[in-house]
Amino acid sequence: MQQRLFFNxxxxxxxxxxxxxxxxxxxxxxxxxxITSMGILGNGLTLSVSESLSDVGDSIVVSxxxxxxxxxxxxxxxxxxxxxxxxxxxxxxxADVIPVYSGGERIKVGRETGAAVIYGLDPKDIPLMLDKLExxxxxxxxxxMAGKKLAEEYDLxxxxxxxxxxxxxxxxxxxxxxxxxxxxxINPDYGLVFSDxxxxxxxHEEGYDSVIVKVRDLSHIESTKAAIEAQLNRxxxxxxxxDTRAILETILETFGRIATFTMAIGGISLLVAGVxxxxxxxxxxxxxxxxxxxxxxxxxxxSEVRKIFIYESLLLGLGGSLIGxxxxxxxxxxxxxxxxxxxxxxxxxxxxxxIPYGMAFGIVTSVVSGLYPAWKASNLNPIEALRHE
Amino acid sequence: MSDSADPVIVFRNITKVxxxxxxxxxxxxxxxxxxxxxxxIAIMGPSGSGKxxxxxxxxxxxxxxxxxxxxxxxETTNMSDDELTKLRRDHIGFIFQQFNLIPLxxxxxNVEYPLLLKTGSADCDDRCLDVLRSVALESHLDHHRPNELxxxxxxxxxxxxxLVNDPEILLCDEPTGNxxxxxxxxxxxxxxxxxxxxxxxxxxxxxxxxxxxxxxxxIHIVDGRISGVA
Ligand SMILES: Nc1ncnc2c1ncn2[C@@H]1O[C@H](COP(=O)(O)OP(=O)(O)OP(=O)(O)O)[C@@H](O)[C@H]1O
Ligand SMILES: [Mg+2]
Numbered sequence: 001m002q003q004r005l006f007f008n009x010x011x012x013x014x015x016x017x018x019x020x021x022x023x024x025x026x027x028x029x030x031x032x033x034x035i036t037s038m039g040i041l042g043n044g045l046t047l048s049v050s051e052s053l054s055d056v057g058d059s060i061v062v063s064x065x066x067x068x069x070x071x072x073x074x075x076x077x078x079x080x081x082x083x084x085x086x087x088x089x090x091x092x093x094x095a096d097v098i099p100v101y102s103g104g105e106r107i108k109v110g111r112e113t114g115a116a117v118i119y120g121l122d123p124k125d126i127p128l129m130l131d132k133l134e135x136x137x138x139x140x141x142x143x144x145m146a147g148k149k150l151a152e153e154y155d156l157x158x159x160x161x162x163x164x165x166x167x168x169x170x171x172x173x174x175x176x177x178x179x180x181x182x183x184x185x186i187n188p189d190y191g192l193v194f195s196d197x198x199x200x201x202x203x204h205e206e207g208y209d210s211v212i213v214k215v216r217d218l219s220h221i222e223s224t225k226a227a228i229e230a231q232l233n234r235x236x237x238x239x240x241x242x243d244t245r246a247i248l249e250t251i252l253e254t255f256g257r258i259a260t261f262t263m264a265i266g267g268i269s270l271l272v273a274g275v276x277x278x279x280x281x282x283x284x285x286x287x288x289x290x291x292x293x294x295x296x297x298x299x300x301x302x303s304e305v306r307k308i309f310i311y312e313s314l315l316l317g318l319g320g321s322l323i324g325x326x327x328x329x330x331x332x333x334x335x336x337x338x339x340x341x342x343x344x345x346x347x348x349x350x351x352x353x354x355i356p357y358g359m360a361f362g363i364v365t366s367v368v369s370g371l372y373p374a375w376k377a378s379n380l381n382p383i384e385a386l387r388h389e
Numbered sequence: 390m391s392d393s394a395d396p397v398i399v400f401r402n403i404t405k406v407x408x409x410x411x412x413x414x415x416x417x418x419x420x421x422x423x424x425x426x427x428x429x430i431a432i433m434g435p436s437g438s439g440k441x442x443x444x445x446x447x448x449x450x451x452x453x454x455x456x457x458x459x460x461x462x463x464e465t466t467n468m469s470d471d472e473l474t475k476l477r478r479d480h481i482g483f484i485f486q487q488f489n490l491i492p493l494x495x496x497x498x499n500v501e502y503p504l505l506l507k508t509g510s511a512d513c514d515d516r517c518l519d520v521l522r523s524v525a526l527e528s529h530l531d532h533h534r535p536n537e538l539x540x541x542x543x544x545x546x547x548x549x550x551x552l553v554n555d556p557e558i559l560l561c562d563e564p565t566g567n568x569x570x571x572x573x574x575x576x577x578x579x580x581x582x583x584x585x586x587x588x589x590x591x592x593x594x595x596x597x598x599x600x601x602x603x604x605x606x607x608i609h610i611v612d613g614r615i616s617g618v619a
Contacts, residue, residue, distance in 0.1 A: 001509045001510060002506065004503055005502070005505050005506075009493055009494075012493040012494075013493060016493070216390075262504075291492065291493075292493060294490075296450075296474070296478065296504050297448075297483050298477065298478065298483060298502070298550065298551075299475065299477045299503055299505075299506050299507070299554075300506060301471055301474050301475075302470060302471070303471075303507070325564075383445055383450055386450075386485075386489070
């Protein structure tokens with residue numbers, strides 16, 4: 001009941017100074033919309049990045065160390081030798097070890113010419129690495145599988161003929177691969193996948209471009225990585241060993257940081273709003289000096305005077321945050337529409353949580369800004385306040 | 390100083406010094422006295438003599454630099470701010486020259502306010518209407534804001550507000566100072582009736598010697614000292 005009384009006083013004072021109150025609330029509205037839209041944008045960014053990344057979090061990629069020229073290979077063309085592959089197999093234990101040839105080549109489909117990434121994989125490894133959308137996996141050494149994006153670009157279907165390189169060696173498409181997203185091991189979406197034997201016959205090369213180790217149990221990824229490094233890099237660094245999960249984590253972490261940073265920028269506008277609430281509350285205290293004196297003289301406790309003023313800033317914060325929360329849908333929509341040209345991320349729960357977050361920040365900012373003015377009001381000397389005109 | 394059987398206020402050796410720009414202003418110097426229940430006291434004296442300062446001390450709005458004040462026999466010297474505030478709320482009614490109603494609240498709500506502070510209860514309508522009737526405010530004015538009322542009407546609301554918690558003591562600082570003599574006299578009649586019929590103790594600061602006729606005793610203050618009691 002008493003609370004309602006103090007609440008009433010707060011509401012009436014806000015209503016009398018409606019313009020001033022409105023301006024202060026608009027500050028909070030802008031602050032909440034800014035912080036929330038930035039949060040939604042950052043989250044949309046993270047979502048869109050993680051969506052375009054393939055979920056290969058279980059692999060270790062071994063590639064020749066940059067600057068090291070392995071035995072039997074010429075400078076500038078370092079590769080992983082059969083002997084090193086054997087060492088990797090030994091170190092990897094029961095994990096799948098998949099040697100990979102990779103390169104690029106001109107291709108011709110019908111009249112159209114272009115370029116494609118070329119991979120050579122052992123046919124028995126292909127199903128381990130890649131999902132097929134249509135047709136068949138490669139058997140034996142003939143045939144090629146096309147990445148989905150490449151297939152779309154060149155209208156490739158099962159049975160299409162592709163001419164490779166200057167000599168225009170013809171191969172037939174046996175299957176189309178499913179889209180995989182950007183990966184840290186291989187990226188066949190815009191590529192062609194051949195058998196390793198075909199690749200060797202075509203390029204006449206010794207050694208592999210990289211070796212992928214797929215662990216069966218994610219918890220072994222660190223130890224397997226360490227074992228490979230111990231085997232191959234004992235005397236000098238011959239290979240670089242990446243763990244795709246760590247790369248994935250680093251990238252997501254970076255985007256998370258970007259998201260936090262953009263939100264911090266939104267937070268600055270909330271800070272400004274806090275200053276304006278502080279200003280309005282101080283004005284309210286100054287103007288109501290005498291009224292505070294009256295309230296105190298007829299028996300209002302200091303804590304009760306504090307409540308009247310804190311309710312006032314709380315109401316400003318609540319009002320501003322509620323409206324700000326509603327407008328955040330629009331703000332977030334516009335932000336991701338402009339930046340990502342994609343609005344479906346708005347309705348992800350991980351985006352929507354920024355709305356209650358932003359509102360809570362708005363309310364807390366208002367109340368904190370009102371603390372000092374309320375304290376000041378409650379500590380006025382009643383007699384001096386009464387004498388005030 | 391009469392030796393009272395039932396002193397509602399006792400003050401002993403009150404001194405209050407204000408410090409202004411390195412200069413000391415002695416508002417009250419070693420002032421003592423006591424007030425019986427049901428007494429009507431007038432405090433008179435030249436401007437700046439310390440009348441309001443004394444009244445504020447008796448009303449626990451301010452604390453003396455030295456000396457002691459007992460309200461209903463209770464020592465107030467070591468009370469906390471909250472205790473003094475509750476004492477004002479429950480035992481003392483203030484009536485000011487400027488009326489000092491809360492501008493945000495209607496007449497009725499102004500009267501209701503101290504009661505809500507004290508009881509926290511919602512059903513105090515009867516009590517509010519009773520006191521408003523006892524100060525003879527026209528009932529259609531209940532829902533007016535203070536700035537829509539005349540001076541006399543505002544002072545009636547202020548008296549009703551002072552009475553609502555049924556305090557023993559009413560402290561009035563020039564209650565008729567802003568009113569014409571006819572309205573002022575009506576207010577004085579009201580205060581006088583409260584004193585005789587409801588046994589309220591009234592202490593009133595005034596400049597007007599003609600108002601002294603309402604008082605049982607008049608305390609004269611000059612330069613912060615009591616110069617005489619009549
Ligand atoms: N807050 C204050 N700060 C400094 N000096 C003060 C303060 N309040 C009162 N005084 C001084 O104390 C003295 C007594 O003041 P007080 O208000 O009690 O006088 P008063 O008798 O009520 O005068 P008036 O009849 O004009 O109302 C005056 O000299 C005044 O200047
Ligand atoms: Mg005075």
